[in-house]
Amino acid sequence: MARLAHRRSTLPKRGLVIELDGVEKTFTLRVKSGRVRRERREVRAVDGISFRVDPGELIGYVGPNGAGKSTTVKMLTGILVPSAGRISVAGLDPSRQRIKLARRIGVVFGQRVQLWWDLPLRDSFELLRHIYRVPENRWRANFDRFTEVLELGPFLETPVRQLSLGQRMRGELTAAMLHDPEILFLDEPTIGLDVVAKARVREFLAEVNRDQGVTVLLTTHDLADIERLSSRLLIIDHGRVIHDGTIERLIADYGEERTLVVDLQEPAEPLEVDGARVVRVEGPRQWLRFRRDELTAARLAAAVAERAPLVDLTVEEPDIEDVVRRIYAEG
Amino acid sequence: MVETLGIYRRLVGSRIRSQLQYRLSFALTVTGNLLLSGLDFAAILVLFGQVDALGDWTVGEVALLYGISCVSFALTDLAVGQLDQLPRMIREGEFDQILVRPLGSLLQVICADVALRHLGRLTQGAVVLLVAVAYVDVTWTASRIAMLLVAIVAGAAIFAGIWVAFSSIAFWLIDSQEVCNAFTYGGNYTAQYPVNIYGRWLRRLVLFVVPVAFVSYFPALYVLDKPDPLGLPEALQFASPAVALITGAAAWLVWRTAVRRYRSVGS
Amino acid sequence: MLRLGFELARRGYRRYAAYPGATWAGVFTNTFFGFLIAYALLAVFDSRETVGDYDARDAVTYAWLAQGMLMTIYLWGWFDVALRVRSGDVATDLQRPLDFQGYWLAHDLGRALYHAVFRGIPPFLIGALVFDVLVPQDPRVWLAFVVSVTLAVVTSFAFRFLFNLVAFWLIDYRGAATLAMVASTFFSGQIVPIAFFPDWLALAAWALPFAAMVQAPIEIWLGHAQGLELLGLLGLQAFWAAVLLLIGRAVLAAGMRKLVIQGG
Numbered sequence: 094m095a096r097l098a099h100r101r102s103t104l105p106k107r108g109l110v111i112e113l114d115g116v117e118k119t120f121t122l123r124v125k126s127g128r129v130r131r132e133r134r135e136v137r138a139v140d141g142i143s144f145r146v147d148p149g150e151l152i153g154y155v156g157p158n159g160a161g162k163s164t165t166v167k168m169l170t171g172i173l174v175p176s177a178g179r180i181s182v183a184g185l186d187p188s189r190q191r192i193k194l195a196r197r198i199g200v201v202f203g204q205r206v207q208l209w210w211d212l213p214l215r216d217s218f219e220l221l222r223h224i225y226r227v228p229e230n231r232w233r234a235n236f237d238r239f240t241e242v243l244e245l246g247p248f249l250e251t252p253v254r255q256l257s258l259g260q261r262m263r264g265e266l267t268a269a270m271l272h273d274p275e276i277l278f279l280d281e282p283t284i285g286l287d288v289v290a291k292a293r294v295r296e297f298l299a300e301v302n303r304d305q306g307v308t309v310l311l312t313t314h315d316l317a318d319i320e321r322l323s324s325r326l327l328i329i330d331h332g333r334v335i336h337d338g339t340i341e342r343l344i345a346d347y348g349e350e351r352t353l354v355v356d357l358q359e360p361a362e363p364l365e366v367d368g369a370r371v372v373r374v375e376g377p378r379q380w381l382r383f384r385r386d387e388l389t390a391a392r393l394a395a396a397v398a399e400r401a402p403l404v405d406l407t408v409e410e411p412d413i414e415d416v417v418r419r420i421y422a423e424g
Numbered sequence: 425m426v427e428t429l430g431i432y433r434r435l436v437g438s439r440i441r442s443q444l445q446y447r448l449s450f451a452l453t454v455t456g457n458l459l460l461s462g463l464d465f466a467a468i469l470v471l472f473g474q475v476d477a478l479g480d481w482t483v484g485e486v487a488l489l490y491g492i493s494c495v496s497f498a499l500t501d502l503a504v505g506q507l508d509q510l511p512r513m514i515r516e517g518e519f520d521q522i523l524v525r526p527l528g529s530l531l532q533v534i535c536a537d538v539a540l541r542h543l544g545r546l547t548q549g550a551v552v553l554l555v556a557v558a559y560v561d562v563t564w565t566a567s568r569i570a571m572l573l574v575a576i577v578a579g580a581a582i583f584a585g586i587w588v589a590f591s592s593i594a595f596w597l598i599d600s601q602e603v604c605n606a607f608t609y610g611g612n613y614t615a616q617y618p619v620n621i622y623g624r625w626l627r628r629l630v631l632f633v634v635p636v637a638f639v640s641y642f643p644a645l646y647v648l649d650k651p652d653p654l655g656l657p658e659a660l661q662f663a664s665p666a667v668a669l670i671t672g673a674a675a676w677l678v679w680r681t682a683v684r685r686y687r688s689v690g691s
Numbered sequence: 692m693l694r695l696g697f698e699l700a701r702r703g704y705r706r707y708a709a710y711p712g713a714t715w716a717g718v719f720t721n722t723f724f725g726f727l728i729a730y731a732l733l734a735v736f737d738s739r740e741t742v743g744d745y746d747a748r749d750a751v752t753y754a755w756l757a758q759g760m761l762m763t764i765y766l767w768g769w770f771d772v773a774l775r776v777r778s779g780d781v782a783t784d785l786q787r788p789l790d791f792q793g794y795w796l797a798h799d800l801g802r803a804l805y806h807a808v809f810r811g812i813p814p815f816l817i818g819a820l821v822f823d824v825l826v827p828q829d830p831r832v833w834l835a836f837v838v839s840v841t842l843a844v845v846t847s848f849a850f851r852f853l854f855n856l857v858a859f860w861l862i863d864y865r866g867a868a869t870l871a872m873v874a875s876t877f878f879s880g881q882i883v884p885i886a887f888f889p890d891w892l893a894l895a896a897w898a899l900p901f902a903a904m905v906q907a908p909i910e911i912w913l914g915h916a917q918g919l920e921l922l923g924l925l926g927l928q929a930f931w932a933a934v935l936l937l938i939g940r941a942v943l944a945a946g947m948r949k950l951v952i953q954g955g
Contacts (some may be wrong), residue, residue, distance in 0.1 A: 120690055
């Protein structure tokens, strides 16, 4: 993939580019309780979130399903109005200055399409040029650049509905960037993509952030997205931020445990090995949990092999659900 | 403003192109729409096969009402009929996408598509109108012709206001489409007949709440130089443009409130 | 076999019962149109006492029956089979050990029951409150009406099934379907009673299967068909139901052959 040429970054004036202060979002659900009656239940999707983002940062916004990630993004982009708290994006209030803000941000929803379904990609881009009032030469420069970087050439004339998911996502990314937004919001952009496509998306985001200084906020529940892109990580669960720091910090603090999954030649009693404990047994397969800082996988595997004949093994890293559960339990 | 029109032209232009792509299919669809909407007039003709007047209006006069109403409504349907898709757009998240773009939400919904098949309704309405114009015993002065044109334009605006206002229900109730239809398509149907045949509550409704009486009834009274069977002030016959403006303003307010509520409550 | 039919009917019922909001919105629309049609017809009786065997009360009753029965009979708007043909799912359907037409018929009867109760009765009740409508006194008329409505649903289904099958041959089945809708809507007496038609047109209407879908049950309710005439009317409905079902089976077989030849 060709490198994006270095450009003068589109930094806003000094100061924070995203700021949330005590933001809450409560939904009132009407739930059926019994045949006819409906109860009103209040759901706190976002329960007091505060954080600040400097221009040029690349933030991962991570959490399990239902944690409040999408709700936060919707509030940041002006779709939803917060129940309480203050939000400032690019110096604007998204709930009051929606249209003004829309010109300065790009948004990509992973599971939805912003491009026009039966128009060819190129036409969608042209339409966006007019909607965002992008000067012709600027638009053309961006168009050429992204077409090359994301290799859109072969399917520029194809109607969006005929594109594969990976192609569509590349089109979406381009569409979101054509008007030189200061901030890019992405809600689960890699969901459903194959490994190659995911890598492409991540690379694109990294380059855009590094070379153009675009602030990127990306929600995902796939930790691998953040690992590749590094930088700062916010973990959200039950509507609250439970960790705000780098990924190394996170792993260091909470991700110390890994799991060695061994397939023995035949079922056996739970193995007793120093430094590891068996957390699960299914026939000849056993799951051994061990601490990263105490034991290496290789040493543990050797120790297991001494006790029983080993047919196969794998190492499981903590996934975000485990880490979050751990954090939440300790938090 | 010019830019907005330009965007509209582009958005809609590609939709139109894709619909015209399959000529035969398009012709069939438009014909089907023409016949289907024409059934309303077939019903009127059948009724007039049994009597000479409905509510003291002769067949030519009712045809005039019908023609004005249908042409106005067809124009509105072509312009804003896309609002029928609003419930689906909300359900599928397309409306959120709209909120993220730097354009008014109503404009984006309306421009999302245009259903050209409603040219069928427009055609049969225009034909009936022209035949009625030739048939009725009226000396066509400039002012009468002007009134006819004003009626169509103002009528289209009134229908558009009704459509926008009632489509906003989609932000409150799911499965609300039929309620909106009752007032849009129902409104068209109501304006095809003379208002004086309706019960009092319905008369009040089409005068004050869903003002379709100003689409066809009042302009027709003027054009036909007909004394109002309802005995209402003659000034009302000139009120269509004002009513159109009021309806438009009210619709705009309703829409904005609805969107504001949607943004507070989510979907 | 009957058990299976019952199960399918229940599924059909449930599918529409799952959207109470849509049902109530529909009742609202039907009620509104009921008023409009009633007023339009009453205007006719300003100038006359009767039209055919209709008096003002008959006409108003007709308006509310027609609107109430609208969704029950479901003349148009149903494309389930056409959609399955276009998506290719029909190939799997046809391999199942179920009679394809029978499956959908049972499904539709369940649906019709739901609509008869929840979209048929409310508008009629409202109309009965406001207007002077005719309600049959004779329990035999009620029975005949129920039978007639059932036959009407079957006939309507058979016709819908038929024009859904057009999807085997035409990509754009909607255009053809619209034409079918136009014919069925007008000649069934859905918008204006057939009794109001000029003689030659009324003759044509009764020669077509559509009258069996809407007008027939209404005539029975209004007491315009008594004794032998009533039986004759039911017989006519049964005749059309059978004929259309049989044609549907023949066309389905032709469609299946086409599928096999062209591949799934």
